[in-house]
Amino acid sequence: MADNKSSDTTGIAKSFADRLSFPDQTNGTSSDKPTEKFNWADEVETPIEASPQPAPIEKVDATEATTKEVPAKPAASNDSSLSMAQGDGASTWLNGSGLDEPEFDVNVKLADLQGDPNSPLNSIKSFDELNLSDALQRSLALNGFHKPSKIQERALPLLMKNPASNFIGQSQSGTGKTAAFTLNMLTRIDLTNPSPQCLVLAPTRELARQIASVAKMLGMFMEADGLTIGEAIPNPANRGKPVNGQIIVGTPGTVMDVMKRRQLDTRSIKVLTLDEADNMLDIGGMGDQCQRVKQQLSKNAQIVLFSATFPDQVLNFANTFAPKSNQITLEVEKLTVKGIKQMYLDCDSDEAKYEALLKFYSLMTIASSIIFVRRRDTATEIEKRMVASGHAVAALSGALEGSERDAVFNRFRTGEAKVLITTNVLARGIDVQTVTMVINYDVPTTQDHQPDYETYLHRIGRTGRFGRTGAALTFVHDRRSWEMLQEIGRHFGIEPTRLDTSDWDAVEKMLKGVMKNARNAGAKEEVKTEPVKAEPVEAAKEVTMDG
């Protein structure tokens, strides 16, 4: 059996967000001073009907699907950074990732035709060059952010420039996009004004709460001067209450609703950030909601869009949503994270996948893993079988209510449950660094049953965070599922390694080798640096900010 005490034995620090406390049912704010909570309304569920099979079962999760949530406890105080950082039960003081993110090339397009994307002014090598406040410098240092990642190097100077310009940023999963847009917001807040000034929209409650926690962590030393952070996710206890906080992080349906009910004062909002922007702008319902939210804001608000993926058709819309933006993009073949070993397991039939999964977990002990399935009923079925076999699993889908989702996710984040079985609802953004294995129990497909390239990339990106290594194993069980995986491979220029269920010894040997590498994940990837490609885009009128 493989030894999987990976994070403890190798000293791999847990993620920044891992270190944060996610108490069940929390709707915390950033400080002891209780920030009032917002009203809520049911998040509109936009489920997509499942497979063509006639089974009268469940729906496929495509997006946030929460309807109700119970009252929240206030978040832990940030007074003690140590207790905050250890809030998830981490046994040691975890100072940053301890890893360096691998180098990769980016394409930079400046909205300003005259601008030189390669100018040192448009790139930084250290956080010092940003002239950050003492409070931000201290929190970066305390949390082990010793140097910026590539996306942070290139994005931060462009994001933080005054007057502010719109921004579209793309980089691989786990490369630090959250800190990039969070630092931008934290530097733009006027602490003397208690009104909401920055708004972040994310597709799911889990991601919204994670982003709020990162903002609290990076803003921990600004609290004394009045920094407040609020969440706008479905919560019945907050019905009718104002949504307070200088940074508000929420899901689009709830944010739109509190705006409609005038519970969110939008007058001072000067930055609107969309995380997982391609997803937000692509899905009909959320795209409309994001658009309507944007319409409520000042025309001068800075629009910031981030994602690991921006398919062409969405990028066009993104350009309309964030006009005249500075842009950092990647070519499609650079999108896969090299530290993730991609494999597939050839199973005889759909039913044989259950057996293969159980066999797999009987052979391997993995610190944390996520199993992605297409349908909610599959998640429930796998959960039942794995629990019966003695595994500590948690299953999360849009079928659960908000408070249940929080509780399940917390069990996984804290390590109480080692396996998370979930639908696409958690495919994006979630940062749990102990995850060394992602299993695509079902090949990700679009509504019209074509390979879903973006979802594949986001799912496997739940491992291999910030320079770590991890493994992704996709189950195929017939010609079509095999073909779809091949298409995904061709799309990203990768060739997943085949594992065969008729030879479990070989499977075990291969997987143990991969997992061992994951434990030794401090090793740096080979660094290949090429000059940044830069092309100007149409001349832009810079977007001005109020203050």
Ligand SMILES: Nc1ncnc2c1ncn2[C@@H]1O[C@H](COP(=O)(O)OP(=O)(O)OP(=O)(O)O)[C@@H](O)[C@H]1O
């Ligand atoms: N400069 C840095 N130094 C050390 N660790 C960092 C730095 N920037 C980010 N990290 C850590 O890297 C991890 C991944 O960051 P983050 O979640 O922001 O990735 P992401 O690019 O948003 O990924 P995804 O595309 O999956 O949403 C986090 O645990 C974060 O704390």
